Amino acid sequence: MKNWHKILLGLFILGIVGATLGYVFIYNKPHRDYEKAKADFSKTAEAFFEEYKNDKDQAQQTYNGKVLEVTGKLTHVETADSLTIAVFALAEGLFGDEGIRCAMLPNHAQKVKDLEGRAIVLKGYCTGYNDTDVIMEKCSVVTMK
Amino acid sequence: MKNILLISGLLFFATSMFAQKYITKTGHIMFYSDTPLETIEAHNHQVNSVLDVETGDFVFKVLIKSFEFEKALMQEHFNENFVESDKYPNSTFKGKIVNIADMDLTQPGEYEVVVEGDLTLHGETQKVRTKGTMKSSGDKIEGNSKFMAKPEDYKIKIPSTVVNKIADEIEVTVEITLEKYK
Known part of the structure; x- marks a missing residue:
């Protein structure tokens, strides 16, 4: 050769x-492991929600696509097909509750169902605000208080 | 001026009181692109929708970043290069069931609907017209529809390196279960 x-x-x-x-x-x-990801911002549910409601453009630029850690009272948990959504209801809108809606990771779905009504800390990927709710995906329970 | 505001406010309140609305916050929208090189699909399970069963007014609100792809790389390309979700985080559809006069969706049954309206995506608005089915049980309405959308109509530029992997027309599937708002 x-x-x-x-x-x-x-x-x-x-x-x-x-x-x-x-x-x-x-x-x-x-995909990014949102359960292990470090939160970019950590605030109360009310604080995040108010910021989106009062200045949507600014909040979108700051929080969309970021990992948020949300502290608040878990109002209720909804299920739709395979989806489990933890809801922090913070205001009354034209079509019912408005607030922060968090789609749970499958391994955290049962955990969150047992925490209805409790003060908790949730972490997840914020995808934005649809004029009624702040939406989070891939959420996990960080702690209960 | 004050009176006009008051009257229009009251009128708005009155009409929204009487008109029966059906809503969901967990609608499912999927899109599907198929080429010999690559099959791509993405799902969004947190779609907001409100339907007025009297006027047929139908609104969808979708957050682009909530679309989930099988591959992380595709999701990244989609958000960063194609739909520019930092710049255009929301997509909306505002339209009507045009044949609403032919049906009473509060009554149980299956109905064929024609939906027409404006779809805004990537900051561009285009007319969309599609057929669908609505299955009502009185308190709930299950809606299903499919339509095709062309990325170029929404000024979505596909880079030449991946142009063969993405179909010219993307199939959009909508599946929603609307509940009567009390």
């Missing part, structure tokens, strides 16, 4: 290994 053949073969193998690693680690990179 000539030297340049070896180099070409080496480059070829390197290319294949690189592409495979790229595929595995970048294309297939896992």
Whole structure:
């Protein structure tokens, strides 16, 4: 085998290994683990809700896409199909309660159902405000008070 | 001026009192793109919707960041490069069931509906017209519909590196269970 053949073969193998690693680690990179993620902001449910309600643009820029830690009284828990939603109801709107709605991670769904009416701390990924509620996804129970 | 405000306020209050509304905060919207190279689907389970069964007025409010993809990378591309969800966090549909006069959705039964309205996505508004079914049990209405949307109509630019992986037309599926608002 000539030297340049070896180099070409080496480059070829390197290319294949690189592409495979790229595929595995970048294309297939896992979703962020929101249960372990550190919160970007930590406040009471009332404080987050009021900020969104009073200055939506500012709050959207600050909190959308961030991990929030919310402290408050868990008003109730709703279930819809496989979804469990923890609700901090904070105001009365045209169509019922308004507040913060948190879709729970499956492994925290049962935990939160047992905490209705209690003061708790929830953490999750904030996706924004739809003019009635602040919406959070991938939520987990941090502590109960 | 004060009187006008008061009267219009009262009128608004009165009409909203009498008109029967059905609502949900856990509607499901899914979109699906299929090409030989890649099948992509995304789900949003926290969709807000209000339907007025008398006038047929129908509103949807969707948070873009609530769409969940199977692959984290796709979700990232979708939010950052395609729909720019930091700049345009919300999507709305404001429309009507145009054949509402032919049905009474408060009565149990299955109804074929035609929905028409304005869909705003990525800061662009386009007319959408689609058919769907509504199954009412009186207190609850289950609605289902599917329609096609073209990313280019909403000025969503698909980079040339992934253009073959994303369909020209995206299938949007809507599944909602509206409950009578008391």
